[in-house]
Amino acid sequence: MKGLAGKKIGVAADRRADEIARLIRNMDGRSAGFPIQGSHQYNQETARRDVLHFLKKRFGYVLLTTGIGARTLEDAAAGIGHRRSFIKKLSDETLLIRGQKTADWLKEQNLAYEWMAEDGTMAKLLSYMEKDTGKSGKSVYLQAYNLDDAALKDSLEEMGYDVYLSKPYSFLPPDPVILGRLRSEITKENLDAVVFTSKTQVKQLFSKEQQPVIDAFNRSVLATAVGKVTAAALEEQGISYVLQPEKAKMGAMIVALERYYREGAHTAAHF
Template sequence: MKGLTDKRIGVAADRKSEAICKLIENMGGNGVVYPSQGKQVLNEDISSQNVKDYLNKTFDWVILTTGIGVRTLAQSAAENNMRDKFLEKLGQSSLAIRGSKTMDWLRENHLNPDLVSEDGTMDHLFSLLPSPTKEAASVFLQAYHQDDALLKNKLEAVGYNVYLSQPYAFEPPSETIMNSLKEEIVKQSLDAVVFTSKTQVKNLFNTPTQELTEAFNDQVLAVAVGKVTAKELEDQGINQVLQPNRPKMGAMVVAMDRYYQKKLTT
């Protein structure tokens, strides 16, 4: 018997939600989508200015935190006939990166990072970043509207001047959908909820309630695609968060199936 047989699984993802539901259904479960990410908005004017400033200024480090972010900057460079200059300068820069999607983009463009967060977290990346060796050492930090001030403050605290690049943002998700998801969790009518980004978790807990946390700590299994998302769930007071060994959607669903199979035999 498959572990997800007759299990009702909430899917908080927007992108790839159909693929996740298909994987769940293949293992006997029923995936119910509650898009919790919010609409992605590309800041075209900001991206264009970010690229121009990057090309015209000197930076000791370039920190790239998301695949979406660096792709948006590269697209803006191309639209302004600066793609070759942009890639050439990246090739000459000290690059510190986080995230598999960011690494994918670098490989596509034959770029090699100097520092890589092995566990996908900004904390690990910052632990690798050397302290400034001169006054006015500067960092080009590609981030987005979430945690951007915190990241900037951390870098400034150790002595870096920070240029903050925000090529995209997310609009809030549908309030109706979020309220429906919260209600289903509190009623414990979902066996589990899978999250593929910390943004989805933050949107769910935008107004934290004890009922939500208690439902997860009772019968609703919290499932995260990777360490960053799992930490956000743990920060909300959730005691048990299931995550795969590899931060991939397929591995996440397999881990969930194995979790329930194990429960059937104990």
Template sequence: MNEKYCNYLTDDGGIIIHMKGLNGKIIGVAAARKADVISTLIQKNGGTPKLFPIQGEQQLNESICEENVRELLVTHFDMVVLTTGVGAETLENTAHRLNQHSNFIQKLERSTLAIRGSKTLKWIKNNSLSAKFIAEDGTMDSLLAAMATEQAYTGKHLFLQAYNQDDVNLKKSLENLGYHVYLSKPYQFMPPDDKTLKDLKQAILDQSLDAVIFTSKTQVQNLFQTSAEQIVKALNKKVLAVAVGKVTAAELGKKGVINVFQPEKQKMGALVVELSDYYIKTPPTDEF
């Protein structure tokens, strides 16, 4: 196979020959989860990955999880809102540990469910559950808009699974709709390693990267804690910000980043392949 091309196996066993559009490109990866998979895909498409895992370590608080599950089981909730697949799985694992898994699933079966995110949707399907409200575009704004159509929600009790990044604003938004909100925070993300964060910022400011791949809004929020204005300028000039999906892209937009690339399919593999295609179709330039 020519070094300018790579091939992919299709589901039916066929082979797709694809040009390596990342030849000569240095791509930063802000993710920790599946960073090795993303790196392999970048290399397969001719690029050089550089890892800057700035997600921050996920921290589970077992006592809070147990308290959340017990509250869910003994309290009447008119609606249960699940915002992340990790959060739903964490609560489920805690129910297993408390020997309450069957009761946990049955409680959710009897509840009106509202969910956000593809991983959360996959989780409820795996547990043979169904949701009345689903964020069509994967964002909380979309989910809140759908929930606002619910009749007579004032005074109803709602179980909200969230994590530390957006819990206060989200709880307030739901209370403004008229709900009494119980906040469940089964996990949170700790701050990322200072050196890793500093190294990524410097690489962006030095414009030594051609692009940076972000796979969550948490990574974006961590990056912009300091030096935000300079980072925005660098991302809008030469370093292309790449977002795996709409939520991450929206967070970059909120920070002022105008040039954001996101794939049509919100999957890791599609992201790298479509980024490769983007560079094939985009002529070299000093600025985007």
């Protein structure tokens, strides 16, 4: 018998949610979809303004936090006839990136980064920048989005950097009915586990103080994350145990979840 037999798994993802649900079914589990990511809102005018500012100034570092943000800036540059200049200037800058999706975009453009956080976290990038002994007054072009932009900008400015904040896109709030249903199902402990594929989903779930949700996770509902960044966001809320795969892949996450129940790991690790 497969490990997810008799288990009901909540899926907080929107993108690729059908694929995740299929994997759960293939392992004899039941899935319940609660898409709480929130949709992207592309800020085209802002992105175009940010591109023009970037083209006019030399930066000590260009910090790209998401693949979506990098692509949105590229599209904005193309829209005003400056794509080639935008890519060329990126090649002349020192690029720091957070994760693999941004690395993939850079590879498509034949661009190279100076440093990438090996664990995909902003904390690693900030620790790298903290070590720069000549950082005082050095300018940073920071591409971020509306859920973590202020904290990142403040952290860099406290280190001594002069920060230009580019927000080419933002997240709209999820459907409050769906968000409320997920919170209710967790607090009633009607779900055996909930899988999260981004820290944005975690931030949406805990957009208001949700102690009953935290308590339910710490009693019987297994919080499951696709990787370290998402897991860290859950742990920051006070969840004592978060399951995650060794490799940050959606398929690997479901395999780890199935193995967790099949091998009885919850007896030793979750309670």
